[in-house]
Amino acid sequence: MQQQDRGDADHHDGTADAAPGGYGDRRRPGELAFALTMVAGSAVLVWNAYGISGFSSMSSAGAVPLALTAVMALSALVIALQTLRRRRVATETLVRDILPPMVIVLGLGLLAFGLLLEPLGFVPTAALFLVGAIRILARCRWRVALSVGLGSLLVIWLVFRLVFTVLLPPGLLPEAELIGALRALMGGA
Amino acid sequence: MKTFLAGLALLAVTTTAALAADDFPKKEIQGVIQWGAGGSTDTVMRAVTPHAAEALGGSIVMQNKTGGVGAIALRYVQSQKADGYTLLMGAENPQMYKVLGLGSEDYNDMIPINVLARGVPMFVANNDAPYSTMSEFVDYAKAHPGEVRVGSTGPGGLTSIVLAMLTSQVDIEFTRVPYDGDGPALTALQGGALDVMPVVLGAGIEAVKAGRMKVIGLVDVAENPLLPGVEPITKSFPGFANYLPWGPFFGVFVKKGTPAPVVEKLQAAFAEGAQNPDFQKLMKDRGFIVMSLAGDQAMEFLDSYRSTSSWLVHDAGFAKKSPEEFGIPKP
Amino acid sequence: METLLAFLTIFTQPELLLLVGLGTFAGVYVGAIPGLSVTMAVSILISFTFSWPVYPAIALMIGIYMGGVYGGSRTAILLNIPGAPSAIATAMDGYPMAQRGEAGEAIGITTVMSFLGGFVGIAVLALAAPYVSDFALTFQPRDYMLLAVLGILLVGSLSSGSLIKGIFAGALGLVIGCVGMDPLTFDERFTFGVPLLQSGISFIAVMIGMFGVSEALLQLHHLQAPVVRQKIDRIVPHWSSLRRHLPLSLQSSTIGVLIGALPGTGGDIAALMAYDHAKRVTRNPSRSFGTGAIEGLVAPESANNAAVGGAFIPMMTLGIPGDAVTAIMIGALYIHGLNPGPMLMVDQPGMFWFIVGALVMANVFILIFGLTGIRIFTKIVEIPRAFLIPLILLLSIVGAYAVNNAVTDVYWMLGFGLLGYFMRHYGYPLGPVILGVILSRLLDDNWRRAIISERGDLGAFFGGLFSSPLSTVLLLVIVAIFVSQTPLPRLLAARLHRHRAA
Structure with a gap:
């Protein structure tokens, strides 16, 4: 062909x-x-x-x-x-x-992701991006976008941060303290 | 109002500092390894850190951050907070950054937690080379100027400095073939692409034991238990004594400004970790001399390494800047 | 007798068997997710298995390694996003098959071929390791350079559209590989004075951007398109089909072992070379290459799994890593109190045979895990794109960051994603870019070494091409491929012919 x-x-x-x-x-x-x-x-x-x-x-x-x-x-x-x-x-x-509008929108979303990654930290940026992108692309309800977006983010975060110990930029979220507390809790129990 | 705010800020700073020391570490510590996974710095750090973490009663997560001959990792650690939660795990390279124009900071701008160990350099040669001792090698190289192919690992690397020591004693010429590390260079030596290579003992010892290459010189002031019968280079070239003992090293560092109690805790932890028998065995097998230096002793070692190497590099003519510019004294 | 016992260790201890299985299972997923790499996983296992005895630690690592190399093909087939560099070639015919609803068949044949290739690699490791490693040592800088040139010629078969666009893409890739501080002289190249660029551009970041991000953006064009339903009734390939592809699989495996055994080249180059080989020797492919030819899956998947056995050859016989993963495993052996090097085989032959046994077991597990649970995997393609695309983009970002724990790589990845998006629209092939990045250091470093070794004497350099049999053979292969593959000689001949006629 x-x-x-x-x-x-x-x-x-x-x-x-x-x-x-x-x-x-x-x-x-x-x-x-x-x-x-x-x-x-x-x-x-x-x-x-x-x-x-x-x-x-x-x-x-x-x-x-x-x-x-x-x-x-x-x-x-x-x-x-x-x-x-x-x-x-x-x-x-x-x-x-x-360059349909959807590609431009998502491209801008990625740009924003890159720019906010360090100041805001990985988890908040990714949450914004994921929920926003799913909401726009799937035209679904906020409830669906929020649950799918945050749910998959949690899985990704657990795999990369806890299992593979990739230290993603923490930014606003006191990640290390959180994990420390979590460990103490598990160890103490 | 202003004074009140300032006072509040001061209070906050002092309390956090005190707190930081009291229950340090209250979160996991990040250890930034200057070189890639599988390299010797990586191996040494991954071998000692779990023991140190245990002594500290916390967890240390190690990650590799490579690039710029290690300068990227150093800059990263220096850009973090001086709270002891970010450690730099590196090799000797930063001590040459200033004269080589690779960076504006080196270990003297940091606080040493532990200078773990030092390596001993040696000269190895291809089995078919028509020389077996340093003096034979020097005679051969004099008779055949430029014909001996020597592996080199970049300006400021171990090979460049050891060769600078040699050329400061005798007037010889080589062809320097560049390799990105001693591993690939030793492979090339076994395959006949190189004739001679100055290398840290641990990197070549196994191949030497197996008879795949031969040692022609030991760059130290005394014989080494791993290489019985190989006389120290100072026997034939007494001039080397000015520079020796000299060798690449591994160390753990934190940013300047880290609260003293935190530094002390980390130093104690790594000192204990370095005493671990498994770690000691690993280092002995690889021909490294465990030093476990901290505080003034560590600073003294770092200063001496820096001044010897910087001036050698400068005198050999491949420094970008003079050591004088940075107030590095002559050895 | 002792060697047999060592070889059988793995099969007689359920705990070790379990660990290999667990490793292989995890490896398939690590390999399949573009952001996770085997190198990363094995490196983390060093800290994780620190206090374990050496056998279980190695068993787990080997499982991950084998599984990971195989797992890269999964996302390549299902999403057109190679999970690992060695699966780039797999995407070229695997994804078109998935688009026809034949993902099940593609995964089936891939699994069996990975298994076959893996076995060839292990067999060579077990039977001929010392000879192969001695042969690998005879490669001089000049020969590595010729090998790189040979690799660059693959641009021809990786760009079926316009050759000139392929050449541009290949050169771009080679230049990308040069960015950063030169590892040989510490000169800065293409850094524009920005210190952050010193560490260069990670090849994984380029791959994730070019394939992952640009593919995701492209998929936005048909958000509403119906999802392709996958037939998964025919997973285990027919015996006749296997027999037909056996010769190609064996040839590709040979390429894989050799390239894998050379320090400095690995499964990624091997898979691309095998793909090119398949294109050249297959007279009647099941479909034309690039549209879902089974041969386009057989070759790269046999080769990249054979390269695993190959990579262990210099590691076990000489203590020289065959690739990034074996480099980390050497570190692990040190930490566990062993001294990897030429003496390891003499002092502790048990270790060697244990590793061979573990590799065999991991390979068997690939067959088991590969042929089961495909249903769940194929469901991935059936997730609505509106949910899948944002997830792919997020994984791409995390993956690029994880390579060197640096945000710089995320920026590169996004930049190349955008570039790749336009390149795809305008008919520039992306394969040559990745090929270029992989080969860049091999070409540049060894060119310089070769010239410096001859003290800058070009005459001596060319003389060397003919005085060493190995170099001469490589040169002849290059000439043969150049003449048979590229249109240039044919054009010249045609022009000459016209000239005479006129």
């Missing part, structure tokens, strides 16, 4: 890796901008790689990075030129097919 003949809505049948999305002969909304961004990004990296040790020697720390970034920049350039020559897909729009 040719990629462009697939009938699925996002031109992506889920076999993401071996058969990536996109069309063979036309460009999707935003594809050119993405290709140009990659060219610009690679150019910055080439410059940065040159700064590591210049052309000093074949075995310097910067030699391989310089060669690799050069390959990146060249291939990005070829891709951009190819994309430029292609006609745009007439039936698609950026908002509907590439």
Whole structure:
């Protein structure tokens, strides 16, 4: 089956890796901008790689990075030129097919997660994110979102924090004290 | 009003400090290991900490935080509260951060809880190498400048410093092939990709015992019980005595400003942990000399390590900054 | 006789048997959850089993290791999110099968092939460990570099869409692997002066972001799409199907053992190489590769489990770790008062045979746990996406954090998730990115070592390619694959032909 003949809505049948999305002969909304961004990004990296040790020697720390970034920049350039020559897909729009509102909302949610993780701590941030995301995506009642979200968070927290002792940022929650008290209680009993 | 608030704050600080000392530890302690899981620092710390935790009557959760030759872990611990709940478990590397431009802080900016043990460096060589002692090796290297391939573990690493000691005594040239640790380098030595490698005794002892590589020199002032018959390097190169005894070490540290009673509790716990026979056996088998230093003795050891290594590195020409800039005295 | 007794220890002591079983069971879940890794689990077990005798501690660790390598395939098949790096190749044909409702069959064949591969690995460990480790030692920096080049050629078979986009993706991955403080010279590379970037970008964070987050975001497009019902009546594969795939499984296992035994390369590279191998040697795949070919599951799953036995070879014979997990196990042996090294086999052959026995048992447990309880696993895919997606995202964040206990990795993971999302939309393959990250250090470090060893003399370097038989063979394989796989020589030939005709 040719990629462009697939009938699925996002031109992506889920076999993401071996058969990536996109069309063979036309460009999707935003594809050119993405290709140009990659060219610009690679150019910055080439410059940065040159700064590591210049052309000093074949075995310097910067030699391989310089060669690799050069390959990146060249291939990005070829891709951009190819994309430029292609006609745009007439039936698609950026908002509907590439970045629907739901993706933007969840993307912003992830960004907020990253920013709040340290100041607020893992448990409160994750609770906000999980309950909020489930509420928005499933359009279910608050009661359902709260119980599913907090319930699964508890399981994840127990597995990672207690069993695997991953010390996630505690933030506002006095986690260590809580666990200390819990241990004392168990040990004392 | 202002004075009242200030007084209140002061009261709060003093009471928490007093409390912190009284019932320390009242929550679990975090031990940040500078190197990755499976490395020698990791092994040593995981072997001693449970005993120390038992002596302390609390729990210590260890996690590995790698990167930046250990600088990431050090910076992390220094960014936490000075309450004794975050320990840095590291090796000798931070003592070179300043001169190598890898960081602005080292162990002298922290409080040592316990400098657990010190390693003894040795020179090992590929079995097929046409030399078996240090003097033969030096003669060969002189006759074949640049031909001997020596493993190196980065500027400031053990190999660079031991080689700097050697080149300060004799004028020889090597090809230094970089490896990211002594493990991979010793593997390469066995496979013939390297000829010689200065390495801490414990890392190579098992392979030496099995006859997979040979020891050509012991970088210490006295013979080692694990290597009977190998004479100390000072016999052929007396100049080494200026630098020795010298060796990589492992230690546990806390941020400066940690209340003294808490520090004392931790020091007592780790001192007891280090006495554990299992730990002692582990260290002896791996050729480490258990020191278990704290307080002034630890500071003295750390200072001496830093000044010897920093000036060696500086004189060998690969320091980014002069030790003088940081007030590191000449040894 | 003594060796036989040591080998049988595990089977005669119910307590040890139970521990291996428990470990394998837990390992399957550890492996299946993208944020949990075997390395992490084994590292924690060191503290946990600190006061135990050595046999039970090792038994538990081996169970987790075996189970974990196998478990990575579960989420790869069901969710297109590899639970572990060694399952990346498994997702490529496993997920399309799940989309057709054939998850049960995919898991069944994966289990049996993991079992087979595991046995090949153990057999080589038991029978030929000293020879294999001596062979592994003969690999010089130059040979490791050639191996990396060989790996990079896989970009061709991992990017079925546009080759040039695959090349871009591969180069991107290799560059990602260079970020941070160079471990050889301590030079900073691509850190832009930010100290937090010194520790580099964790490869697990890239993988979780590119596969987990971008997949979850992509799934948002069909929130309302009906859930695929899975047929789970045919789990145990047919005998005829097994017999047909046996040769491929054995070949892939051989790749797995060898790559696993080399210090510095492991199951992840082995699985990708085996996938590429399957693509090249299979004349009539059950479906074309990338759309649910059984062969695309057989090869990587045989290889990655065979690599487990392989990784134990240098560990047991030389005290040199074959991968990250065996490195931690060496530490564990030290802590339990043993001295892993070349003398271990001489002084305590019992330990060696005990480990072999435990591995055999763990492998059997894989077959047992793998073929049962699939129903519960397949239920995961049937959870409504609106609940599943936020959970996947949360697990991705926790997993990225857990790699090095650093928030930096969470940021990287999210960044690569976003990048991966766009790359998928615009037809850039993601496999080569991960391949690049895995191979980056292998290529860069060994290139520099090889050149420095020849004192910067390029002539001597190329001379070395032909004076060492191993290097020459590797070079020939590279040339052969390059000629047969990439369109470049064919294009050149065509152009030449046209030239002559004109």
